[in-house]
Amino acid sequence: MIAEHLPALQVAVPLAAAPLIVLLRHPTLAWWIALGACGFALLAALLTAAQVAGAGTVSYALGSWPPPWGIEYRIDTLGAFVLVLVAGVAALVVPFAWRSVAAEVPREQHYLFYAVYCLCVAGLLGMAATGDAFNLFVFMEIASLAMYVLIAFGRDRRALFAAYQYLILGTIGATFYVIGVGLLYLMTGTLNLADMASRLPLAQSERPVLAALAFITVGMSLKLALFPLHLWLPNAYTFAPSAVTAFLAATATKVAVYVLLRFYFSVFGAPLVSAELPMPQILLALSIAAIVTASLVAVWQPDLKRMFAYSSVAQIGYITLGIGIASRDGLTAAVVHLFNHGITKGALFLLIGGVVLRAGWAGFERIQGLGRSMPLTSLGIVIAGLSLIGIPGTAGFVSKWFLVLGAIENGQWWLAALVVGTSLIAVAYVWRFVEAAYLAAPGPRTPAPGEPPAAMLVPAWLMVAACIYFGLDTSFTVGAARRAAALMLGGAP
């Protein structure tokens, strides 16, 4: 019985965990409930992914109201892939948060933290699972509001302003999305994504549809921090608690990319997106701007969290570059990098969270000689950094491979040169860390020798191991990405 309701339980369990935690008001119990909810979500995601791989798209009618009148959860290869990523990261961050949150958030607020965390997880999972456009908006706002609160838990008072800025920009983005959905509803009369896809070609007038496309693009671009709508990201990542940064960096923007992909290819369809409006070219231009400027800015940042936040903006540019290439290999690259970047940045920010625990702040003046005081943490950061650069043997290489392959197959040699050339900028900022950690003597503010507690180091290193594993055995990631790309280019699910 559970199995047939799995798509709904996937979202409902974390969602129900939140008020339960608030009612019980106990910090330790809150952590256990959060762990249980995220663990269940991970299990459900894996089972759903297995089901989708075996039997094809899973369709679940909420409340047994048949679609397109009722709300439908519709999980295909791409959706299952994103569910596994979000649930996996969520489940790994909870054990990490045990010590990290204890150090950064006052104890009387812990139960609130875990309640909002569960809300955020539920919202993100719901975004990936649902097949209804307005239901997606609801989950998007559940997740976003939870994110604003999570960021505001940061110790530094700048976290409050960062959360406020994100709130303003994020709400504008969500509202743009709603405007786009409204226009689509006006033209098709339905909110069910699959139904919309079949009705769109019959719409009488093209212009509202194109307007809807534009609004949804801008709205989701604000959420996924596409240049130049990325201004909220550096502050939000820098000042949020370490566990929150790790969780957000790995999941929030990725789910927004998923929504963009879903609308572009499953609702509007590749022909409309490429032929009617120059979306691929626009995405290409913005992505290149994102990659180049954000990578360059990252090199000059004074602390690790800010540096890797700008790196995230650049890496999101690589993902949208894959969408802009719009071929099978380009989309494979985009989907694969969604996952690979998620685990890479997740690993990085978890390790940096350990540094923050020991040093108080991850500024460069405090990490001199870190290779000596915290050897395992430093090594983990180096390996994750190599994945950012795209060294073979790491997950990041696989994404770069498909990006360059897509560009070469399109005959865009200049683009291939750009992708590999900008990897060298990543070498510059990763090597800033390496030289500070290994070639400099420990300074007065470097923490005393000692790794962060195992509860923090183990989840972080599990993610680092995942970076290496998915760089060598790509059957899961590339397989799912290719199937998703084929589905997207082939038409509506």
Add this chain to the structure above:
Amino acid sequence: MSAAQLVAAALLVPAAGAGGIALAGRWPNLRETVTLAAAALLFACVLGLVPAVLAGSTPELFVLEMLPGIALGFRVEPLGMLFALVASGLWIVNSVYSIGYMRGNDEPHQTRYYICFALALAATMGIAFAANLLTLFLFYEMLTLVTWPLVTHHGDDEARAGGRTYLGVLLGTSIVLLLPAIIATWALAGTLEFVPGGLLAGARLSNAALGGLLALYMFGIGKAALMPFHRWLPAAMVAPTPVSALLHAVAVVKAGVFAVVKVIVYVFGVDTLAGLRAADWLPAVAGFTIIAASVVALRADNLKRRLAYSTVSQLSYVVLAAALLTPLSVVGAALHIAAHAVGKITLFFAAGAIYTASHKTEVSQLDGIGRRMPWTMGAFLVGALSLIGVPPCVGFVSKWYVLQGAFAAKLWPAAAVLLGSTLLNAAYFMPIVYVAFFRAPRGEPHGEAPVAIVLALVATAAATVALFFLPGLPLALARSVAGL
């Protein structure tokens, strides 16, 4: 043990050795024993593969499918066999030398040094036995990263600057030039496996496309130090001398020219390139590097810098030989990989011995040092003669083959370059020998270098001469590569 198991062992033994060294870090003698044991075991494994390769088979080992359609796999063929033999054999000697040098100079971070050394050898074995371009690229990058701690060993500002140049040039060329070349090959040919006769042979590319792709490969393989991407080599001289010996004789540069020959023979195919004349520019670039590097070497007073530029020059011998695209010159190219390794490592060993015994680094300081360090300078003489190409040293044999290849291809400028550079080699090596033996010693008196160092020196010098008289194995493997 089956051949596939030997291949796996060749990769796992140095890696396990690195782990063992890490565990034994606290007890130096135990740690050094682990290094030597791993080196000896590795050489035994590599030797064990020789009979199969000589008989014409190509032992394979498939690990996993890394990307759809592209495997992480290994296949042993004659060129890789030769490279692996040189690298694993010289690791033993280099380890003995390292023990003498690191202890004699009381260097810090010795455990880290030996760990990175072992990992570098593991990467080298991966390059030597790679079955396809992706596997080669994986271990090629791993070698760059694992040798960076070795180059920046001293940790001071000079080391940091040298390390930046080293990493910048090597990663820059490999990520920006080599990787697109590999991906383009995959897009064009649908396979990355090394095929005798060239995997691109059937792809029917235009001259321009073939030439462009070849350029991406040749300049992308930065470890071969083709100008203008040679700057990393002199920059890496900030490393301790055993590291320079490893870099410039055993692993890194040899991986570079090995990759060059492998790409020309197994990716493009000698006949394809010769027929389409797409590689006509390559002998010119290589020839320029040979002469220009030799000229810089002439004017360098720092001994290691002179040896560095000599290496840049000698590496382009191999590139030139491969670019001549005749069977005889390919034999010479393969043979020179071995010949230069043995000769150059002797010279670097001597430079390190001189530094350990007398703290002298400049050529102008070396008056009379031959009287105080006869074994060292004797070995230096042998190494120099080999690099110049004088019998009875093995360098003569490889040069002979390359010259024959140049005549067969009727490329008279190439022959002229080879003869000219021979003269230049003599011009920058022989004066060192002369002042060492025939001028009066200066400065404070000192003795020979520590025993371990001298042992290593004599061993490689002896090998240089021995290989002249007994070139059987390397020559057979080299001829196999060329299809003779």
Add this chain to the structure above:
Amino acid sequence: MSFASHYSYWVTVLLMTAGLYIVIARGNLAKKLIGLSIFQTSVYLLYIAPGKLIGGTAPIIAEGFKVYSNPLPHVLILTAIVVGVATLALGLALVVRVREAYGSIEEDEIVAADARDRDAG
């Protein structure tokens, strides 16, 4: 297409741009939230106005009526209003916290205070 027949859309656009302008142009954090709310209100209008069909009656099935107004946009907008209220509440809570931490809710003063902190190290 006259102004009169599409006047709901004109109001929508007016509210949208007014709201966005307030968000961008005003430095006071509370005023920004007001602008945001105005912006969100325009969307409510965008959904509801087209829901009233010409000649449509209330959406309760009754004898003799064929055309009913669409109830779905109302449902959607009730949800959106709730989301908007939650957002506004959260935003105002953040403004209160910012006021406690910085002593001011003017954007330029907050940015200046942060710059002073950063320069002080």
